Amino acid sequence: MAEYDAVVVGAGVLGLATAYHIKRQNPGHRVLVIERLSGPGQGSTAKSAGMFRVFFYSKTNLALAHTSVEFYKHLQEERGIELNIRWVGYLWLFDAKGYGKIKPVLDAISARGLEYRVLEAPELEKTMGLRTDLSGDDEAELMELPNVDYGVFVPRAGSIDVDALVRFYEMAFFELGGKIAYNAEVKRLLVEPKSPLGVPGEPFIWQDAVVKGVETSSGEIRARKVVIAAGAWSHKLLGPIGLECFFRPKKRQLFSIRVSGKPELERLLWTKGLNKEGCMPFTILPRPRVYLRPAPEEEAIWLSFADELGRPFEEDPELEPAPEPEFYEYGLYQVAVKYFPQLEGCRPDAAWAGYYAENPIDHQPVVFEEAGVMVVGGASGSGIMKADAIGRIAAALYSGQEEAELFGGEMFRVSDLSIRERRVEPEKLVI
Amino acid sequence: MAEYDAVVVGAGVLGLATAYHIKRQNPGHRVLVIERLSGPGQGSTAKSAGMFRVFFYSKTNLALAHTSVEFYKHLQEERGIELNIRWVGYLWLFDAKGYGKIKPVLDAISARGLEYRVLEAPELEKTMGLRTDLSGDDEAELMELPNVDYGVFVPRAGSIDVDALVRFYEMAFFELGGKIAYNAEVKRLLVEPKSPLGVPGEPFIWQDAVVKGVETSSGEIRARKVVIAAGAWSHKLLGPIGLECFFRPKKRQLFSIRVSGKPELERLLWTKGLNKEGCMPFTILPRPRVYLRPAPEEEAIWLSFADELGRPFEEDPELEPAPEPEFYEYGLYQVAVKYFPQLEGCRPDAAWAGYYAENPIDHQPVVFEEAGVMVVGGASGSGIMKADAIGRIAAALYSGQEEAELFGGEMFRVSDLSIRERRVEPEKLVI
Numbered sequence: 001m002a003e004y005d006a007v008v009v010g011a012g013v014l015g016l017a018t019a020y021h022i023k024r025q026n027p028g029h030r031v032l033v034i035e036r037l038s039g040p041g042q043g044s045t046a047k048s049a050g051m052f053r054v055f056f057y058s059k060t061n062l063a064l065a066h067t068s069v070e071f072y073k074h075l076q077e078e079r080g081i082e083l084n085i086r087w088v089g090y091l092w093l094f095d096a097k098g099y100g101k102i103k104p105v106l107d108a109i110s111a112r113g114l115e116y117r118v119l120e121a122p123e124l125e126k127t128m129g130l131r132t133d134l135s136g137d138d139e140a141e142l143m144e145l146p147n148v149d150y151g152v153f154v155p156r157a158g159s160i161d162v163d164a165l166v167r168f169y170e171m172a173f174f175e176l177g178g179k180i181a182y183n184a185e186v187k188r189l190l191v192e193p194k195s196p197l198g199v200p201g202e203p204f205i206w207q208d209a210v211v212k213g214v215e216t217s218s219g220e221i222r223a224r225k226v227v228i229a230a231g232a233w234s235h236k237l238l239g240p241i242g243l244e245c246f247f248r249p250k251k252r253q254l255f256s257i258r259v260s261g262k263p264e265l266e267r268l269l270w271t272k273g274l275n276k277e278g279c280m281p282f283t284i285l286p287r288p289r290v291y292l293r294p295a296p297e298e299e300a301i302w303l304s305f306a307d308e309l310g311r312p313f314e315e316d317p318e319l320e321p322a323p324e325p326e327f328y329e330y331g332l333y334q335v336a337v338k339y340f341p342q343l344e345g346c347r348p349d350a351a352w353a354g355y356y357a358e359n360p361i362d363h364q365p366v367v368f369e370e371a372g373v374m375v376v377g378g379a380s381g382s383g384i385m386k387a388d389a390i391g392r393i394a395a396a397l398y399s400g401q402e403e404a405e406l407f408g409g410e411m412f413r414v415s416d417l418s419i420r421e422r423r424v425e426p427e428k429l430v431i
Numbered sequence: 432m433a434e435y436d437a438v439v440v441g442a443g444v445l446g447l448a449t450a451y452h453i454k455r456q457n458p459g460h461r462v463l464v465i466e467r468l469s470g471p472g473q474g475s476t477a478k479s480a481g482m483f484r485v486f487f488y489s490k491t492n493l494a495l496a497h498t499s500v501e502f503y504k505h506l507q508e509e510r511g512i513e514l515n516i517r518w519v520g521y522l523w524l525f526d527a528k529g530y531g532k533i534k535p536v537l538d539a540i541s542a543r544g545l546e547y548r549v550l551e552a553p554e555l556e557k558t559m560g561l562r563t564d565l566s567g568d569d570e571a572e573l574m575e576l577p578n579v580d581y582g583v584f585v586p587r588a589g590s591i592d593v594d595a596l597v598r599f600y601e602m603a604f605f606e607l608g609g610k611i612a613y614n615a616e617v618k619r620l621l622v623e624p625k626s627p628l629g630v631p632g633e634p635f636i637w638q639d640a641v642v643k644g645v646e647t648s649s650g651e652i653r654a655r656k657v658v659i660a661a662g663a664w665s666h667k668l669l670g671p672i673g674l675e676c677f678f679r680p681k682k683r684q685l686f687s688i689r690v691s692g693k694p695e696l697e698r699l700l701w702t703k704g705l706n707k708e709g710c711m712p713f714t715i716l717p718r719p720r721v722y723l724r725p726a727p728e729e730e731a732i733w734l735s736f737a738d739e740l741g742r743p744f745e746e747d748p749e750l751e752p753a754p755e756p757e758f759y760e761y762g763l764y765q766v767a768v769k770y771f772p773q774l775e776g777c778r779p780d781a782a783w784a785g786y787y788a789e790n791p792i793d794h795q796p797v798v799f800e801e802a803g804v805m806v807v808g809g810a811s812g813s814g815i816m817k818a819d820a821i822g823r824i825a826a827a828l829y830s831g832q833e834e835a836e837l838f839g840g841e842m843f844r845v846s847d848l849s850i851r852e853r854r855v856e857p858e859k860l861v862i
Binding site for chain 1: 671
């Protein structure tokens with residue numbers, strides 16, 4: 001007999017959003033979230049940059065991010081949940097060639113009514129102290145760093161307090177009567193015959209089998225439906241029972257530089273004139289796409305880069321992956337300081353690392369069910385900004401609905417995020 | 432300086448077919464195959480059932496298998512290469528319900544001019560001694576084994592000597608001047624900057640990097656292009672450099688029963704009237720789809736089953752995976768003996784196991800290139816019957832052609848087997 005209707009493995013932002021929406025749609029169902037760590041969103045969720053944008057080429061991305069961000073805005077502005085949303089905007093930097101390539105994509109996005117503004121080199125130099133012309137700099141030439149000719153500023157984008165967001169989902173889930181078991185590790189999924197005979201060695205090949213629950217560090221828990229939302233660790237649960245999760249972990253690291261006491265850096269962080277927050281936008285360099293993330297709440301600027309080739313897919317991801325000092329010293333810093341001389345000599349005051357659950361097929365999330373187990377994940381670094389929509393889509397799949405109603409009423413075909421009937425539009429404006 | 436134009440990792444059937452066609456298309460190129468084992472096709476290739484069929488719903492499957500099998504036929508009939516092709520045919524068994532479901536698929540395949548014949552229960556009983564009516568058998572009912580109401584016999588299908596096939600590719604490759612390094616293990620792929628500076632720690636994030644070769648047990652080997660055709664072991668090379676191969680290994684096992692001295696089994700093996708070989712066809716039971724493979728060359732019948740849920744994807748596949756006695760005893764045997772009472776009391780005289788390189792997205796092969804490395808694999812259990820076509824498609828990708836010319840002149844769009852522009856038709860008639 002199943003003790004729960006649904007067991008959700010993982011209390012990251014995707015697991016909690018999923019659990020909350022399942023419980024909201026099915027108030028009578030017994031829903032349990034199981035989490036290895038001691039609180040909500042303490043895995044990769046806590047390590048994320050916590051950025052969002054509502055400016056995508058892909059209609060899939062747009063639907064997921066737009067409705068999620070609208071929901072977060074609604075929470076903050078109408079329901080008094082303080083999520084510290086800061087509309088700092090995104091600023092992509094391009095040289096003339098890169099800009100020429102992306103222009104048709106920007107035009108297509110703009111035709112959908114999404115706003116952007118082009119800033120030219122002199123304005124970028126003036127407002128941000130950006131060094132746009134690297135010609136004559138031998139090191140920059142050796143590094144093949146392009147000049148900056150244009151900046152594309154997207155206002156409908158910003159940062160959010162990730163911890164506050166997961167705590168909202170946790171609280172809202174609790175209020176509906178949901179349960180969470182913290183400090184409980186799921187060891188394996190229980191594959192059992194639909195009609196057990198009670199014979200050792202079951203299930204045999206002539207028995208129809210399904211996932212009927214999980215084995216945890218403190219015993220077995222049975223559920224009508226198991227939902228895997230374990231991010232970087234999902235494949236470690238699914239692989240052993242012969243299911244593929246279609247995403248794999250890649251380590252991503254952030255390095256934080258405090259600006260206090262460094263007047264030039266303070267001026268950069270508190271860049272005026274680009275947004276209402278009166279701080280620098282989330283800024284993406286031309287190549288490599290190192291990004292600078294303003295963290296005004298801690299008077300810091302974060303630096304990061306999503307390295308691809310050479311950065312392994314982790315078979316066995318760590319609980320606390322270590323940031324790599326040389327990644328900053330010989331990588332991020334060398335690139336960033338060429339464009340922002342204000343960073344000269346700066347070393348990180350803090351650093352941390354987490355994992356992207358990277359879907360290498362199309363970098364979009366997957367939500368599917370197989371053999372009684374649902375899989376939710378693979379947001380590939382966009383989990384925060386899409387979490388609410390993904391949770392609603394997962395809840396719709398749980399409830400057997402063909403379409404999910406996203407926040408604001410937009411309908412989304414659930415199978416679009418499945419594997420077999422997948423229908424996602426590729427993104428052309430990436431970081 | 433690259434020592435080779437192409438290094439192919441893996442001398443299984445896909446690696447050798449690829450190497451041969453690359454060398455055939457580019458006679459002046461220096462092509463090296465690197466293989467950990469001591470001869471051709473000694474990994475999963477040697478462990479395969481060695482069956483082929485030219486009867487598919489999917490146009491992708493049909494193109495790949497049809498042209499490959501025609502090539503093998505051409506080798507045997509016109510070029511005197513003895514591949515021991517036996518046109519035993521495939522025989523799928525169905526109950527009335529299963530047959531009703533598959534009938535539209537059969538009609539669609541038939542409309543393309545592919546032949547099949549329907550056999551009814553009495554004929555199957557008479558020719559093969561098949562037990563078609565299991566009603567009243569308590570055990571069979573407990574196991575939920577369906578009756579057999581129909582057999583679908585496909586004549587354009589059979590078995591091939593896999594060892595002879597890989598030896599043909601090896602010989603043909605040698606004749607063109609290709610080289611093979613046996614007993615050499617590839618430890619890792621070399622990711623290096625396109626323009627190296629000779630500084631420790633390269634490549635840095637600001638350098639464009641590519642795969643420039645491999646590190647083997649006996650030193651580094653550089654190549655303009657590295658081709659991974661390492662089957663079950665491919666992800667162990669690609670994952671560490673951050674590339675996904677899109678297939679994973681699943682253990683598959685075969686159990687061989689000698690028929691000599693067992694008159695009833697001899698009669699089954701030498702079933703008359705269904706094919707020109709005068710032996711039983713490759714026979715697939717209704718559910719679970721346990722199959723019986725005639726092995727007349729060794730007076731044996733092989734039994735197997737491709738188990739899905741519960742059969743792990745192996746992170747770390749073994750060189751010599753062990754067959755599991757209980758898989759036969761409580762699985763294969765229990766099912767098979769209900770339909771073929773001739774098997775009563777039979778235990779396997781030999782058993783072995785290998786790996787399917789299973790592509791869980793669509794079960795079709797992948798051929799793609801990323802960061803200077805080509806990946807060929809994921810045939811998901813159909814590698815032998817599609818090897819020649821896959822080799823030609825891989826060679827076309829290597830040569831920068833948009834279309835590959837398959838044997839007989841049929842053209843195949845190379846990117847159809849890629850990930851980004853993938854276009855494969857799903858199969859509806861599976862085993």
